[in-house]
Amino acid sequence: MSARFVEARPLRVLHVLRAPLGGLFRHVVDLTRGQIERGHQVGLITDALTGGTQAEAILEELRPSLALGLVRLPMRRNPHLSDFTNLSRAFAHMRASRADIIHGHGSKGGLYARLSGFIPGAPDAARAYTPHGGSFNYYPGSALHRIYMVAEGLLARRTDILLFESAYIGSCYEKYVGVDGPLKSVVLNGVGPAEAIPVDPVPDAADFLYVGELRAAKGIDTLLEALAEVGRLRGAVPRTVLVGSGPDKDALAARAATLNLTDFISFPGPMPARKAFTMGRTLVVPSRAESLPYIVLEGAAARLPMIATNVGGIPEIFGPFADRLFNCNDPQRLATAMLNELQSSEEDRRARTNALAEHVIQRFSIDNMVEAVLSGYREAQDVHAQRMSRAPAPISS
Numbered sequence: 001m002s003a004r005f006v007e008a009r010p011l012r013v014l015h016v017l018r019a020p021l022g023g024l025f026r027h028v029v030d031l032t033r034g035q036i037e038r039g040h041q042v043g044l045i046t047d048a049l050t051g052g053t054q055a056e057a058i059l060e061e062l063r064p065s066l067a068l069g070l071v072r073l074p075m076r077r078n079p080h081l082s083d084f085t086n087l088s089r090a091f092a093h094m095r096a097s098r099a100d101i102i103h104g105h106g107s108k109g110g111l112y113a114r115l116s117g118f119i120p121g122a123p124d125a126a127r128a129y130t131p132h133g134g135s136f137n138y139y140p141g142s143a144l145h146r147i148y149m150v151a152e153g154l155l156a157r158r159t160d161i162l163l164f165e166s167a168y169i170g171s172c173y174e175k176y177v178g179v180d181g182p183l184k185s186v187v188l189n190g191v192g193p194a195e196a197i198p199v200d201p202v203p204d205a206a207d208f209l210y211v212g213e214l215r216a217a218k219g220i221d222t223l224l225e226a227l228a229e230v231g232r233l234r235g236a237v238p239r240t241v242l243v244g245s246g247p248d249k250d251a252l253a254a255r256a257a258t259l260n261l262t263d264f265i266s267f268p269g270p271m272p273a274r275k276a277f278t279m280g281r282t283l284v285v286p287s288r289a290e291s292l293p294y295i296v297l298e299g300a301a302a303r304l305p306m307i308a309t310n311v312g313g314i315p316e317i318f319g320p321f322a323d324r325l326f327n328c329n330d331p332q333r334l335a336t337a338m339l340n341e342l343q344s345s346e347e348d349r350r351a352r353t354n355a356l357a358e359h360v361i362q363r364f365s366i367d368n369m370v371e372a373v374l375s376g377y378r379e380a381q382d383v384h385a386q387r388m389s390r391a392p393a394p395i396s397s
Contacts, residue, residue, distance in 0.1 A: 011040045011377060014068055014099040014125075016090065017109035018075045020051035020059060021245075021270070022213055023294035024106050024132040027165065027189055029058060031103075034370030036065050043068025043097055045090050045112065047075040052245065054270055068097040075108055083111075091116045099125045101377045103163075107134035107148065110155065117158030126160045126384035128377065129182075133291035133312070136172045137217060145176075152177045160387070161380035163187050163373060166292035166313030183383055185376050188316075189292045190369035191301045196361050199277040199302040206266070207238035207342065209280020211273060211295050212287075214246030219286035219309065221255055225331035226286075228259040230338050237264040238342065240284075243276040245269060273298045282341050287311055288328045300360040303353040305344075307337045319359050324352075 013035055015028050032042050043066050044059070051059075063070050071093050073086040090112050094102060102125045104113025110129045116122055135148035152173070161183040164170035170186050208227075212218050220242065231237030242252070242265060249267060256265045268279070273295060277283070282305040285296055290312035297317060299306050308314055310325035318325060326333045341349075 011035075011100045011374070012042075012068060012098060013040055013101045013103060013377070014043045014045065014094060014097050015103050015105060015109075016045045016113040017105040018047045018050075018077065018107075020046050020055035023189070023291075025051070025055065025058075026294050027130070027132065028105055029062070030190070030192075030366050031370060031373060032062060032066075034366060035374070038370070038374070040374075041067035043070065043093075043099070045071045045073065045093060045109075048072035049074050049076075052270060054272070068099060069093065075112075077108065087112060087115065091119060091122075094123045094125070095121070097123075099123060100381065101126050101128060103128040103130070103377075105130050106132045110134065111151070114155040114158045124388070126377065126380040127158055128161045128163055128373075128380055129155075129159050130163045130165055130187075131169050131173070131291070132165060133169065133289060136169055136176070136291075137289040140176065149176045153179050156182055160383045161185065161376050163376050165189050166316055168313040168316065169291045183376070183379055185372070187369055187372040187376065188364055189294060189297060190364045190366040191294075191297050191360065192366045195274070195298055195301045196357070197302070198357075199274055199304060201281050202278045205278065206241045206280045207282065208240040208338065209243065209276065209283050210240070210286070211243045211276045211283065211299075212285075212293075214242065214244050214249045214252055214267075216248060217287065217289045218246075219288045219328055220248070220252055222329055222331050222334060223284055223286045224252065224255055224259055224261060224265075226334035226338060227261055227264070229331060229335035230342075231261075231264075233335070233339065234342070237261060238338065239264050239266075241266050241268060241276075241279045243268055243271060243279065274302065277302050277304050281305065282307060282338075284334075284338070285309060285314070286328065286334060287314075290314055292316060297360055297364055300353075300356045301364075303350075303357045305341060305349045305353055306356070307334070307341060317360060317364070318356065319363065321352075321356050321359065 035042050102113045104110035114127050138145035156179045159182040164186045167186050283299045285308035287309050292313035309328040311328050315322040
């Protein structure tokens, strides 16, 4: 155990998540490493179908340190018949691990972690849940949103603490679920000292850069339309790199072709964020829905000029600089922002990025995040013990 951290009693923590990619996976990996460093025993249950080589490398690096093991299951994003088999296997591992804390992340991880609490013989563990957007990213009022909010209300009965990664998601929970019972706390995602080192673009870097999943919620179609508009107004289309993978890659490539952007767009696939940051001069985040996106935290800490939408928890990251953000689904406004960025002086860009970086580095810390989560666990254990003491005793034969 690091001399910096002294815990009263080491905890046995089991994290449950679906896809080992994106900001959710980054969050779980940071928590896992931080909890192990503080002397706790940790395990992971995660999907076996997604993540690619990058996730495989991270998980294999972690495996020797995971005292509660690593279990990979074929988890689907939406409800699927395989969930029954997965739940059985996950439940068996939860019991065998003798976890003190079962922490679900995202919709599917939160389902597995908390649904197990309804099963007879459930592990006597406190249950924590971090939504990471998840079910709260569905359009309010839609059939799926209503179904998921009902499910959230039911699962709250086996939730001891809700650890929201942004005040925005906390407000969504209060508005659409609003149940009493679980403890609630906002624990902001964090970045580390290595991420505060500025990243410089390579000499042939593109004008603009997107990093993240290639799917509809990320608003990449709006970015493509804005690029076409910039090309029309400027007489030349800016080169743009779209880093990542996802279900909409082919549709986005087809849309780029329709807009005559194929020669100006590249899809290099997924890669570590800081490597991706060298490939473009300005990061564009055109999202329609977010919680507290790591890519914005990482880009800001690395002093990368950034254009982003005013959605979810992004204004919480920008803080006093939130007036720089713009509404989503507005290609004209995005095109204007991109033109302004292309015309900005290096001095102006440096002043803006430095100011935002200092704000982010001071407010969003991995150490603070890990400590706040562990404090939440201790409170959740007290709540769980009180709830179990009120539960009816089993009937003896």
